[in-house]
Amino acid sequence: MQIQFYTRPNCPLCDEAKLMLQLVAEDVDFEIEEINIEQNDQIHEEYLIRIPVIEQDGQVIQEGRIDYPTLFEALSK
Numbered sequence: 001m002q003i004q005f006y007t008r009p010n011c012p013l014c015d016e017a018k019l020m021l022q023l024v025a026e027d028v029d030f031e032i033e034e035i036n037i038e039q040n041d042q043i044h045e046e047y048l049i050r051i052p053v054i055e056q057d058g059q060v061i062q063e064g065r066i067d068y069p070t071l072f073e074a075l076s077k
Contacts, residue, residue, distance in 0.1 A: 001029065001030040001031070001056070001075070002030065002031045002032075002033055002056075003021075003030055003031070003032055003033065003054055003055065003056045003061070003075070004033050004035055004053075004054070004055040004056070005017070005018070005021060005032050005033065005034045005035065005052065005053075005054055006035050006037055006043070006047045006050075006051050006052060006053040006054075006055070007034060007035065007036060007037070007051055007052050008036055008037050008038050008051060009036070009038070011051060011052065013051070013052055013064065013065065013066075014051060014052040016065075016066065017052035017054065017066035018052075020066045020067065020068055020071055021054070021066075021071065023068055024068060024071045024072050024075060027072065027076070028072065028075045028076050030075055037051060050063045050064065051063070052064070052066060054066065054071065056074070056075070061074040061075070062074070
């Protein structure tokens with residue numbers, strides 16, 4: 001399974017989200033495609049005030065404050 005993790009440098013919430021993803025990855029098998037929103041103007045415009053954003057198959061799993069229970073439930077289906 002592949003998920004998309006929209007992030008950008010120097011983002012404390014993104015750093016926390018990455019740690020949550022790593023914790024969930026210990027229990028659930030998935031790959032993370034990390035997308036720096038600052039490398040694409042269109043993505044930057046869409047996600048600027050929403051990051052971090054975690055998506056799977058085009059569906060947002062969670063954004064903003066990321067927590068283990070929500071991620072685990074969504075990714076272990």
